[in-house]
Structures are given as structure tokens and as C-alpha cells.
Amino acid sequence: MSTQAQSQIKYFWEDLPVGKTLDIGSITVDHDEVIAFATKYDPQPFHLNEEAAAKSMFGKLSASGWHTCAMAMGLMVRGFLHESSSLGSPGLEAVKWLKPVYPGDTLTLKQRIVEARPMKSRPDVGLTRTLWEMFNQHGDQVLMMDGYGMFRRRTPAGSDEPKASE
Amino acid sequence: MSTQAQSQIKYFWEDLPVGKTLDIGSITVDHDEVIAFATKYDPQPFHLNEEAAAKSMFGKLSASGWHTCAMAMGLMVRGFLHESSSLGSPGLEAVKWLKPVYPGDTLTLKQRIVEARPMKSRPDVGLTRTLWEMFNQHGDQVLMMDGYGMFRRRTPAGSDEPKASE
Numbered sequence: 317m318s319t320q321a322q323s324q325i326k327y328f329w330e331d332l333p334v335g336k337t338l339d340i341g342s343i344t345v346d347h348d349e350v351i352a353f354a355t356k357y358d359p360q361p362f363h364l365n366e367e368a369a370a371k372s373m374f375g376k377l378s379a380s381g382w383h384t385c386a387m388a389m390g391l392m393v394r395g396f397l398h399e400s401s402s403l404g405s406p407g408l409e410a411v412k413w414l415k416p417v418y419p420g421d422t423l424t425l426k427q428r429i430v431e432a433r434p435m436k437s438r439p440d441v442g443l444t445r446t447l448w449e450m451f452n453q454h455g456d457q458v459l460m461m462d463g464y465g466m467f468r469r470r471t472p473a474g475s476d477e478p479k480a481s482e
Numbered sequence: 483m484s485t486q487a488q489s490q491i492k493y494f495w496e497d498l499p500v501g502k503t504l505d506i507g508s509i510t511v512d513h514d515e516v517i518a519f520a521t522k523y524d525p526q527p528f529h530l531n532e533e534a535a536a537k538s539m540f541g542k543l544s545a546s547g548w549h550t551c552a553m554a555m556g557l558m559v560r561g562f563l564h565e566s567s568s569l570g571s572p573g574l575e576a577v578k579w580l581k582p583v584y585p586g587d588t589l590t591l592k593q594r595i596v597e598a599r600p601m602k603s604r605p606d607v608g609l610t611r612t613l614w615e616m617f618n619q620h621g622d623q624v625l626m627m628d629g630y631g632m633f634r635r636r637t638p639a640g641s642d643e644p645k646a647s648e
Contacts, residue, residue: 356552357556360563360564381571386522386548386552389523406578407577407578409575410573410574410576412573
């Protein structure tokens, strides 16, 4: 990453302490995209057509749970990670699909930092554990994810420099 | 689900005991699809173009972790769930992105049942916990998922009928 890009970073690891909450953004679920995603990645009948969905436990056409996760990730990148020193994620501790997601729903994502610690193996990187919660327009929570992210530190551990970018 | 469809089901809950393993299938990762998925759902530079990827920790263009999950789900539906009495999943206990996934990689998915129990609230449904492991063509594991699925039972708990479909 260039020095210029580095100077535009709003969230280094130090800026993500335990308890910090952020409203990440909203997205309205597109009917055709629900079908396009499912056709490629989750072709179960209740994600593909209204008739099969009407006979299923969902009652009507619903988005693949993986599509819901992907929409949450899209919000997260555009509304947070692009402004951060993120170095990716090793994984998640939990994913819960709490309610069906339907075309036309408007989903809103929030995140809260629940754990933050330095990485022993890399003095320039810290680990955060984040709880993501996504709600529909009725206020019902549809998705919970609990996972880890790695972020570059503004000030590497043991450094005398006030900023890594200086 | 119609009686005819029911008679075509190969895997009811009873057919998925602890320890059962299944080879689910393989997929080769398409370069353009990596970029298309990332453009929509995970527009981080190292998933979008070779130049940015070369400067990242991945070294070259890699698939979004969510794309890897979605490809695994596609294999799972086509290679297993379509022949099962699946009623969906409430969520996962873990997702681990263990190695980068690159365009051209051939990924192979296996699953192993690690837990199976009746659902108290629904005598016609059982719960399974499954470990999914996906490997690349070098034998390196790239993805681990550990999660729950609900499956209709062939014989509901407390039923005198030998088969629910009879």
C-alpha cells in the first residue's frame, strides 16, 4: 500500500477498541439478484422460483443465506474496510441465519468490536473480533456473524515512532 | 414436497449418522467469476485486479472468502442436498479461510457428519452437525466450515409407521 493510501486510512487497529460500534450501511434486496445468486451458488428450489418457495417453510421466495452474507460483506467493504488498514480475515466463530431475507427487504448492518489484541507473531498487526448484526426494515435481526479481522497498527508494538506511516 | 419427490430422496436424517463421510464434488475456479463476485460483494483491491493483488499479502489475484463459501455451497446443493430431505440450516459454528484460493485452482469438497440428534420441537425433523473441508489441487485445505443442517426424518419419532413416505 502506498504512503498516500496509508495517510487516507481512518481506522487502524488502535481505532477499533472493544465496545466501539459503527453503523455500516443499508442495502435493498433485489429480486433478480436473489435468483441469479441462487442459480449459481445455491440452487435450492425455494431460492429459485416463487411456486416452489410458496410450498416451502419460507412461504415465499427468499435469498440464499450465503447471498445474505455476501450482501453484508459488500456493505462492510464499502462502508468500513475501504477506510481501514484491514489485512483480511482468518475466519468466523459463528454465522446465524435468524430470519428469512426476502426480495424488497432493506437490510441494515451494524458492527461492534468485542475483542482486540496485538498479534504476537506480527508487531505491526492487531487482531479484532467483531460482532456483525443485520436487521430488516421491520427491525428483525436476520443475520449474526462473529469473526476475526487483522488490521495494521498505526504504531507497531515496541516502536518508538508515533506513527507507522511517518 | 410431493410424495413422488419424497420417494426420490436418498438421504433422510437417519441416513446421516455420526462418522458418515461423503465426497461432494469438485469445481475449477473461474478467473472472470472471481472478479465478478468481488465487484459485487467484496470489492477489496486484491480480489479485483492483478496489479493490486501483486502488492498484497496474497501475491496474486485471489477469490473472496465468501466466493469460496458460495462455491462450496454450490457443490453441496448439486452433489448432496438435492438428494436429501434438507430443510435448511440455522447457521454455522465456524468458517476458516485457511489458504488463498486462486483462479484456475480445482477445489474438492468433502463432508463428515460429526453430530446427529432428533429435534425435540419437531418429531419429523433431525439435526446434523457437519464438517466440510475443501482442498485445492495441491492437497492443501483452503476452507473449513462446521455447521448445522435440519433434515426430515424417514420415520418421525414416536411413529408406528416404518416410513414417513408410506
